[in-house]
Amino acid sequence: MGQFAIVAGQIFNGISVGSILLLIALGLALSFGLMNVINMAHGEMLMVGGYLSYMACKLVHGPMSLLLSFIFAFFGAALIGALLEITVIRWLYGRPLDTLLATWGVSLILQQGARSLFGPIGVEVVAPPWLAGAVSFDRGLLAGLSMSYVRIFIILLTIVVLSLLVLFIARTRWGLYLRAVHQDREMAQALGVNTKLVDLLVFSVGTGVAGLPAPRSLSSLR
Numbered sequence: 001m002g003q004f005a006i007v008a009g010q011i012f013n014g015i016s017v018g019s020i021l022l023l024i025a026l027g028l029a030l031s032f033g034l035m036n037v038i039n040m041a042h043g044e045m046l047m048v049g050g051y052l053s054y055m056a057c058k059l060v061h062g063p064m065s066l067l068l069s070f071i072f073a074f075f076g077a078a079l080i081g082a083l084l085e086i087t088v089i090r091w092l093y094g095r096p097l098d099t100l101l102a103t104w105g106v107s108l109i110l111q112q113g114a115r116s117l118f119g120p121i122g123v124e125v126v127a128p129p130w131l132a133g134a135v136s137f138d139r140g141l142l143a144g145l146s147m148s149y150v151r152i153f154i155i156l157l158t159i160v161v162l163s164l165l166v167l168f169i170a171r172t173r174w175g176l177y178l179r180a181v182h183q184d185r186e187m188a189q190a191l192g193v194n195t196k197l198v199d200l201l202v203f204s205v206g207t208g209v210a211g212l213p214a215p216r217s218l219s220s221l222r
Contacts (some may be wrong), residue, residue: 002141002143002144004141004142005137005141005142005143005144005145008141008142008145009145009146009147012145012147012151013151015155016151016152016154016155019154019155019157019158020154020158022158022162023157023158023161023209023210023212024042024046024210026161026162026165026206026209026210027039027042027045027205027206027207027208027209027210028042028206028210029206030202030203030205030206030209031202031203031206033182034178034181034182034198034199034202035089035093035199035202035203036093036096037089037092037093037096037099037203038096038099038100038103039084039089039103039203039207040100040103040104040106040107041084041103041104041106041107041110042103042206042207042210043107044106044107044110044111045077045080045081045207045210045211046210046211047110047111047114048073048076048077048080048110048114048211049073049074049076049077049210049211049212050073050123051114051117051118051123052069052072052073052076052077052211053069053070053072053073054118054123055072056068056069056071056072056073057069065128066128070212073211073212074208074209074211074212075208076211077207077208077210077211078204078205078207078208078211079204080207081203081204081206081207081208082200082203082204082207084103084106084203084207085199085200085203085204086200088102088103088106089102089103089203090196090199090200127150130149131149131150131153132149133148133149134146134147134148134149135147135148135149135152157212161209161212165205165209168205174198174201177193177194177198178198178201178202180193181193181195181198181199
């Protein structure tokens, strides 16, 4: 493998890992940017998505299992995020230290719940057969470079999620409400925007994106 192929491979691997981190951080950016809330249980939403993905793959076998795991993980994590916002975070706005402590306590509860249900050893989500291969180059500057389908899938998934979020924020009515609340919460509320519902929606979407299972569960296989 030539030096150029080595550099290209490292750049490709860096982009794929960066895509995983971007999806993880996206939910935190949404909630913190709009609500000024740091969710210490955000990492546990990744865990929830992973276990829901595992359960989906146990229920359904074949090519549809991956799609079902996405649906389970996103909506399951979003539902838990909605419950967390309604029961805990909504009552602690403007109290950052209390929010940190409360969400940290929620994270401990979720961790212990996962241990009790699934055991202390992590479970495995196996990639479908059509993601088992790789794109290889045999000649030219990239000779010797191999790019796995899993990592390519991770990058494409991140692009799709980001594009959908951009369209949601820029082209939908709820996206307009979100931008209005972010710019001036008091004025938006005075004009009739239900700011509590906007906060709930944004927090749920953020935790739902964090729960998407494919990046972390599939990337561990390659």
